[in-house]
Amino acid sequence: xxxxxxxxxxxxxxxxxxxxxxxxxxxxxxxxxxxxxxxxxxxxxxxxxxxxxxxxxxxxxxxxxxxxxxxxxxxxxxxxxxxxxxxxxxxxxxxxxxxxxxxxxxxxxxxxxxxxxxxxxxxxxxxxxxxxxxxxxxxxxxxxxxxxxxxxxxxxxxxxxxxxxxxxxxxxxxxxxxxxxxxxxxxxxxxxxxxxxxxxxxxxxxxxxxxxxxxxxxxxxxxxxxxxxxxxxxxxxxxxxxxxxxxxxxxxxxxxxxxxxxxxxxxxxxxxxxxxxxxxxxxxxxxxxxxxxxxxxxxxxxx
Amino acid sequence: xxxxxxxxxxxxxxxxxxxxxxxxxxxxxxxxxxxxxxxxxxxxxxxxxxxxxxxxxxxxxxxxxxxxxxxxxxxxxxxxxxxxxxxxxxxxxxxxxxxxxxxxxxxxxxxxxxxxxxxxxxxxxxxxxxxxxxxxxxxxxxxxxxxxxxxxxxxxxxxxxxxxxxxxxxxxxxxxxxxxxxxxxxxxxxxxxxxxxxxxxxxxxxxxxxxxxxxxxxxxxxxxxxxxxxxxxxxxxxxxxxxxxxxxxxxxxxxxxxxxxxxxxxxxxxxxxxxxxxxxxxxxxxxxxxxxxxxxxxxxxxxxxxxxxxxxxxxxxxxxxxxxxxxxxxxxxxxxxxxxxxxxxxxxxxxxxxxxxxxxxxxxxxxxxxxxxxxxxxxxxxxxxxxxxxxxxxxxxxxxxxxxxxxxxxxxxxxxxxxxxxxxxxxxxxxxxxxxxxxxxxxxxxxx
Numbered sequence: 001x002x003x004x005x006x007x008x009x010x011x012x013x014x015x016x017x018x019x020x021x022x023x024x025x026x027x028x029x030x031x032x033x034x035x036x037x038x039x040x041x042x043x044x045x046x047x048x049x050x051x052x053x054x055x056x057x058x059x060x061x062x063x064x065x066x067x068x069x070x071x072x073x074x075x076x077x078x079x080x081x082x083x084x085x086x087x088x089x090x091x092x093x094x095x096x097x098x099x100x101x102x103x104x105x106x107x108x109x110x111x112x113x114x115x116x117x118x119x120x121x122x123x124x125x126x127x128x129x130x131x132x133x134x135x136x137x138x139x140x141x142x143x144x145x146x147x148x149x150x151x152x153x154x155x156x157x158x159x160x161x162x163x164x165x166x167x168x169x170x171x172x173x174x175x176x177x178x179x180x181x182x183x184x185x186x187x188x189x190x191x192x193x194x195x196x197x198x199x200x201x202x203x204x205x206x207x208x209x210x211x212x213x214x215x216x217x218x219x220x221x222x223x224x225x226x227x228x229x230x231x232x233x234x235x236x237x238x239x240x241x242x243x244x245x246x247x248x249x250x251x252x253x254x255x256x257x258x259x260x261x262x263x264x265x266x267x268x269x270x271x272x273x274x275x276x277x278x279x280x281x282x283x284x285x286x287x288x289x290x291x292x293x294x295x296x297x298x299x300x301x302x303x
Numbered sequence: 304x305x306x307x308x309x310x311x312x313x314x315x316x317x318x319x320x321x322x323x324x325x326x327x328x329x330x331x332x333x334x335x336x337x338x339x340x341x342x343x344x345x346x347x348x349x350x351x352x353x354x355x356x357x358x359x360x361x362x363x364x365x366x367x368x369x370x371x372x373x374x375x376x377x378x379x380x381x382x383x384x385x386x387x388x389x390x391x392x393x394x395x396x397x398x399x400x401x402x403x404x405x406x407x408x409x410x411x412x413x414x415x416x417x418x419x420x421x422x423x424x425x426x427x428x429x430x431x432x433x434x435x436x437x438x439x440x441x442x443x444x445x446x447x448x449x450x451x452x453x454x455x456x457x458x459x460x461x462x463x464x465x466x467x468x469x470x471x472x473x474x475x476x477x478x479x480x481x482x483x484x485x486x487x488x489x490x491x492x493x494x495x496x497x498x499x500x501x502x503x504x505x506x507x508x509x510x511x512x513x514x515x516x517x518x519x520x521x522x523x524x525x526x527x528x529x530x531x532x533x534x535x536x537x538x539x540x541x542x543x544x545x546x547x548x549x550x551x552x553x554x555x556x557x558x559x560x561x562x563x564x565x566x567x568x569x570x571x572x573x574x575x576x577x578x579x580x581x582x583x584x585x586x587x588x589x590x591x592x593x594x595x596x597x598x599x600x601x602x603x604x605x606x607x608x609x610x611x612x613x614x615x616x617x618x619x620x621x622x623x624x625x626x627x628x629x630x631x632x633x634x635x636x637x638x639x640x641x642x643x644x645x646x647x648x649x650x651x652x653x654x655x656x657x658x659x660x661x662x663x664x665x666x667x668x669x670x671x672x673x674x675x676x677x678x679x680x681x682x683x684x685x686x687x688x689x690x691x692x693x694x695x696x697x698x699x700x701x702x703x704x705x706x707x708x709x710x711x712x713x714x715x716x717x718x719x720x721x722x723x724x725x726x727x728x729x730x731x732x733x734x735x736x737x738x739x740x741x742x743x744x745x746x747x748x749x750x751x
Contacts, residue, residue, distance in 0.1 A: 004647065005633055008732040010640040010718030011660070012324070012476070013668045018676055018725045074673060116674040200679070247679035247690065298710040299316065299688045300548065300561045 018115075021198050022075030028189030029082055029237065035185035036178035039144035040090030044178045048085040050094040051126075054101035055081025062110045076115050080104050083123035086179025086233060087277070088130070090142045096134055100126040120284045121244045124277050131277070141175040150175035153228040154273040157220065169227035180230035190236035199240040202249060206256020207235035207263070214264040231263065234276035244284045251287075251294040258283045258290075315553035318686035319541045320719045324476025324639070325599070325666075328606040329518070333483055333595055335610045336623060338385040338410045342614030344370065345395060347403040348653040349443040350450045351377030356406055362389045366612075367417035367590050370406045373438075379451045380441035384592040384612035387411040398643060408614070425498045425585045430456075433502040433585055440584030441591050441654075446470065446481075446545075446574035447637055449655040452581065455571065456502040462566040464503040468554055469496055469510045471519060471575050472538065472545035475638025478658045480595040481575040483608045485519035488579050489526040495578030496533060498585050503571055508533040509554050513540040542640065543717040547572045549686055561713050591654055598624040602631035602661035611652045617659045618648035626661055633667060635660040640718040673726040681720035681730060687713050691720035695730045698737030703744060706737045714738060 037045045059077035063069060081101050088097055104126025112118040131138045143150035152175045153163055164174045172182025179186070193199045208226055215225030226232065239245060239259050246255050259279045266275025347353035354371030358364060364383040371381030383406075390407040397403055425433065438453035458464045469492070473481045485492055496508045510527075512520050514537050527533050536554050538544050548559045550572055557568040565572055573581075576594060583589040592613055599606040604625030611620060617634065634645040637657055645659075652659075681691040689710045697706035714734050721730040 004645060006644045006646065007633060007670075008729055008735075009635075009642060010722045010731065011633055011635050011642065011644070011662055011667055012322070012639045013722050013727060014320075014725070015668060016723075016725050017669055017671075017727070018673045021676075021678070021725055072671075072673075076676075114674070116676045242676045242678040245677075247677055247682050247692075249679075249683070296682060296685075296688045296690055298561060298713045299552070299686070300558045300563075300713070301688075301710070302560050302562075 018076075019074040022079050024196060024198050025193060025237065026075060026079050026082060028192045029079075029086065029179070031185035031188045032086060032179040032182060032233070033082070035172050035182035036086065036090065039172055039181065040142055040178060043142075044090040046094055047088050047090065047092050047097050047178060048082060050097045051085035051088070051101045052078055052081035054098035055084070055105050058102050058105040059110070062106060063114070066110070067114070074115065077105060080109065080122045080126075083237060084126045087123065087127045087177050087230065089138065089140055090178050091140065092137060096130060096137060100130045103129045116243055118243055119287070120281055121238055121241050124238060124281050127277055128281065143175055144173050144181070152176045152273065153224060154267060157224065158273045163221075163224060166223045166227070169223060174228070176228070177230060177233075180233045183227045183232050186232045186236060190232070193236070193240075199236065200249070200252050202252040203239050203245060203256040203259075204235040206253050206258075207231070207239055207260040210257040210260030211264050212260075214261055215267075218264065218268045220264075220268070225264065229267070229274040230276045234263075234280055235259070238276075239280050239283070244287065246287050246290045246294065248291055248294040248296060251290040254290050254294065255283050255287065258286065315538075315556065316549050316686055317688060318684055318719065319543060319549070320684050320722055321540070322476045322542050322640075322722065325601070326606075327477060327479035327482070328597060328599060328608055329479040329482055331607060333487060333608045333610050334623075336612075336615065336620065338414070338612045339615050339619050341390065341407060341409055342385050342612060343393070343395065343405050343407050343616070343649075343651050344381060344384060344614040345403055345405045345651065345653060346371040346381050347397070348381065348449060348613070348655060349379055350448065351375060351379070353403050354378060354381045356392050356404055358389045358392075358406060360389050360391050363387075364389060364408060365415045365417050366592055369590075370408075377451060377454060379443060379453070380439060380590065381406075382441055382590040382592050383408055384614050385410045386413060386415045396646075398646060419588045422586050423588075425494070425501065425582070428501075428585065430502045430504070433498060436585045436588065437502075437581055440580065440589065442577060442580045442584055443591075443654050444574055445576035445580065445591075445594060445654055445657070447641070447655050447657055452573075452577055455573070456499060458503050458566045458571065463569060464505045464566060464571045465569040466507045466509060466555060466571070467496060467500045467503065467505045468550055468570060468572045469508070469575060469578060470545050470547070470550055470572050471510055471516070471523075472513045472550065473516070473575075474513060474540075474542045474545040475640050475642075475658075476542070477599045477660055478597045478638050479599075480597045480608050480657055482516050482519045484575050484579060484595055485516075486522045489522040491579045491582045492575060493523060493526045493533065494586075495580075495582035496573075498581050499571065499573055499578060500532070505571065506532065509536050510534070511536045511538055511550055511554050513538055513544055515540050542719060543686055543715065546686065546715055546717060548715075561710075594652065594654060594656065596620060596652055596656055597658040598660075599658065600631070600635075600661040601663035601666045602627045613653060614651045616649050616651050617645060620652070620659050621648070621661055624661075630663050631661045632664045633662045635662060639666075640722065641716065669727055672728055675726055675728060678725060680723040680725065684719040684723040686717060686719060687715060689713060691730050691734060692724075692728070694737065695728065695733035698733050698740075703737070703740060707741050711737050712741055
């Protein structure tokens with residue numbers, strides 16, 4: 001019937017769509033989310049549900065009433081909300097968490113023109129807003145499997161106190177944000193994304209190698225550098241955000257290495273115990289420069 | 304299979320995409336398709352000027368009778384593909400809107416061919432004689448480009464050719480006309496390669512295959528045996544392995560500079576069907592009146608390779624293959640990556656029609672576009688080392704200088720970027736438009 005419909009080639013395409021990729025990243029975050037709920041209890045689940053729902057609703061309302069069209073759900077707002085939730089303390093106020101999602105979606109993404117146009121990782125814009133506005137609530141940590149407050153490994157490190165063991169860090173049986181503590185759960189999800197080719201290994205490789213080396217230079221054990229403070233979450237799930245990272249393969253190396261270096265510098269020399277979020281946001285700002293420096297050269301270009 | 308074999312083959316160029324297309328009709332022999340009651344033979348089936356008709360309505364023609372003669376340097380002969388009576392000289396519309404002359408022939412019951420003389424041994428012919436026979440036979444690049452072959456076989460004297468490459472990669476999915484021709488005519492193909500080598504004075508010939516065409520590779524190896532003038536090269540199954548520049552890069556390790564022809568690096572690339580036609584033209588004086596066409600796609604029940612007279616409408620091919628019209632959303636002429644959609648079922652098979660594909664909605668996949676998420680897939684897929692998404696954006700924004708600086712004119716329009724794009728952006732179309740504007744601007748500047 002419609003056999004003579006005209007259209008430009010190519011006439012076949014890869015089955016991977018934007019929403020396929022977004023949903024795959026969400027699926028890859030399920031192990032870390034479950035680990036967070038296991039270690040920190042129902043309050044963590046409330047935080048994750050709140051940030052996710054608030055992000056989706058905010059984006060829907062913005063697109064429908066500000067931009068004026070019927071939104072097609074692509075999973076990106078849900079991903080932003082979930083990522084934000086994973087960076088929050090388990091006992092964080094749901095009201096403030098929802099506010100973080102609103103800021104992430106509107107100030108982090110939609111004011112720039114929506115999907116694909118934002119220079120900074122929206123989840124980290126939301127998190128940074130909360131961290132600066134509500135510093136106490138954002139740094140009140142709950143001990144895993146317990147209701148008492150505790151400190152994160154990096155604040156223990158800064159205070160010169162006894163650190164948790166390598167194994168505790170790896171499993172996630174430590175204080176920290178909902179999704180950052182269980183390295184094991186994060187790596188399960190990351191392995192899935194690497195296998196699918198949905199994230200470029202160069203970025204996490206750059207982050208891990210540079211931070212481990214520089215951290216060791218400051219005398220921090222490699223396990224503490226890598227397995228604490230959201231480095232794994234940031235390296236595999238936030239720095240790899242397509243929109244806010246370089247498109248060139250060489251640029252992705254530079255981007256990752258820059259994040260690793262800035263993270264360790266903030267941790268060791270800055271006022272905050274943790275620096276992954278700021279490091280990623282700072283390198284987000286450098287993406288246009290990095291791309292210009294690593295622009296691809298056409299095959300057979302005459303010099 | 305291809306993926307496993309690829310592990311052993313290092314790709315010589317960056318970019319490209321691995322496409323897992325449907326099964327090609329590769330194991331079945333080529334079927335000869337009878338001519339339809341009427342054939343429509345366009346007098347422009349090549350790059351260059353149309354041929355001028357040399358027959359009039361009422362004339363009797365046989366298979367191989369000359370019906371069109373070249374009108375310019377870049378032009379060629381056109382022959383009758385059936386025996387019968389010329390019904391009319393008409394004009395047909397080409398995609399893009401231009402009209403070209405065409406000869407309509409009513410097919411006779413008795414299919415007689417023009418008599419051919421004694422078989423000639425090509426080894427006794429000079430390069431000039433070879434080119435003349437190729438020209439008289441109306442041979443053009445049958446891979447799709449349609450550039451007159453006699454001109455390609457006459458390299459400029461300041462750019463000697465040392466290597467002739469046979470592009471037997473057939474890297475577009477769905478197609479297997481060339482691969483099947485290799486299996487059925489390896490002797491003629493190898494002889495055709497030697498004819499081309501003689502015509503351009505090259506010492507070395509290469510037959511380049513994608514790794515999964517095992518039967519084709521075996522067939523030519525059996526013909527070449529231990530001859531030292533010809534080498535079989537097995538390359539990774541990666542689109543667009545059959546692109547002229549990428550074939551030369553993979554086989555010879557030479558990079559064709561941007562804007563230059565393969566002769567700049569001493570290479571000549573020929574397609575399988577073209578070289579078989581060259582051999583037959585030189586040996587038997589046989590012109591191009593038929594070609595092998597792959598009919599494939601989810602909306603045909605019997606994918607096949609047909610030997611078809613030029614000028615037969617594609618409808619006849621589709622019907623021979625059990626076309627399911629209701630499931631078909633697009634009919635494509637050529638391969639699924641670089642082919643174009645047919646505008647009517649009356650469009651005919653020409654010298655450059657490698658495939659007729661009847662595609663279903665499921666095969667075409669999502670056409671729903673979404674914004675660029677800067678995933679970089681187009682950049683890693685581009686075999687020319689470009690950033691297609693950026694060029695397309697520059698084009699849409701009308702930023703001609705930015706697009707030109709980013710290498711827009713180097714784009715092959717191979718479609719690897721658009722194939723990979725998760726936002727299903729029409730990248731090839733957008734880049735094609737900016738290329739057109741840039742070429743127009745170059746012409747205007749020259750004119751000033």
